[in-house]
Amino acid sequence: MNSMNSNYSIRDEIRDFWSERAATFDESVGHEIFSEEERKGWQRLIRKHLGDGTGRAALDLACGTAVISHLMNDVGFKVTGLDWSDAMLGQARAKAKKRGADIRFVSGDAENTMEPKNSYDVITNRHLVWTLVDPPAAFAEWFSVLKPGGKVLILDGNMGKETWVKGLQKLWSRVTGKPAASHMTPAMAARHQNIRSRVYFSDAMPAEAVVDLLTKAGFVNIVVDRKLSDIHWAQARKMPFLRGLERMVQERFAICATKPE
Template sequence: MNSMNTNYSIRDEIRDFWSERAATFDESVGHEIFSEAERKGWQRLIRKHLGEGQGRAALDLACGTAVVSHLMNDVGFRVTGLDWSDAMLAQARAKARKRGTDIRFISGDAENTMEPRESYDVITNRHLVWTLVDPPAAFREWFSVLRPGGKVLILDGNMGKETWVKGLQKFWTKATGKAPASHMKPEMMARHQSIRSRVYFSEQMPAEAVVALLRQAGFENITVDRQLFDIHWAQARRMPFLRALDRLTQDRFAICAHKPA
């Protein structure tokens, strides 16, 4: 980071943070998919809200290493993955070559995609909304990029919400002097927390707050779906005990919103 450079913004910091995580991103449960049960869970969720792809155009925002992009490709969408981290895109392209998929990848900002207006039938993203500096503007951008009748599917959660497991983790750390196992090193965790403190949803991100901003952007017929147990159970089975408990008690959700036809 270059804190002396006044042109180095929170957006640059977010991009650089995820670029540094690109090489090891797919090693973590909850990022890449490590079981057929989890893969089927995600595909079930996608079909539930978006239906079969049937060649429809999908834009996967902040695609990272293309986990969701591949899920969308699996169910028949014609997928474009967008990310502004070149390191993440390099991983995504390598994965697509290895799997023999025809996913298109482009460099861009999820808050200002620069994609043509009304050019996509579906927009997806996972764990993106909490990183947005200006969600109202981002949602207006997504609305404009969707064709009439198009849908956005947001996969995220209220990670700042206190749960009894988080309380247990704090007790464990205080009693033993050992923090629960983490997929991030302490220095990266500190940077993650610093970024989190300065974005729009700096504390909690309840689904209801996201829904309100989507409505303001013009979306309608908005559904909040918390029926994700099959996905979380498949993930938890591959996590250390306390992380697994945390995953099963977190307020994670899918939000599907429609652009009027």
């Protein structure tokens, strides 16, 4: 992050990494939805903070294969899904066609969307903020794209913070000689860790740090919601035991912030 060249380098790596994940992305619990209980949990969370869509314009940033885009579409938003990975967008378009969902997809950078100013009622993203090279610039961009009174809903977590379950997984791996259960190959996991070590939130990402940057970008009425146990329990039931246990104890959160009228 110390120079323009390093910015381009890490951005390219992030895009290439997720492009390679695209083909199998929906096979992982925590990415695609594998139970009606989880689907209802997400919809409850969306309605709690954003209300029903009623045709309002929503921009789903780093939409990937469009899991959140579909949830937003299901509750009545007019959704645009944006991602800079053509492979992810290919999966997203195929899924939307199969489901008959009227979702617009565009190629773009979540830190510089190129979308019109003051044009969206809501912005959503999941597991995006930790990958941002320049969150202050990204949050300023999101602020400008939202209509006055519009809201951003960030779904993320402090995944850089090691839990006691992760420690238990490492101990189990040393004792058994077997790697911990993962949805990534060891090589992909190493690339993931390398990317994590070079982004803005390279160590930990507590909700308070995100709130601070949102405040500096001009957002108000910022709410941190940690009551996600219904979603996490539904996910954990579909995971191997230790991964499921880790999901239940991780510091995950939703953050909703408003652009002033």
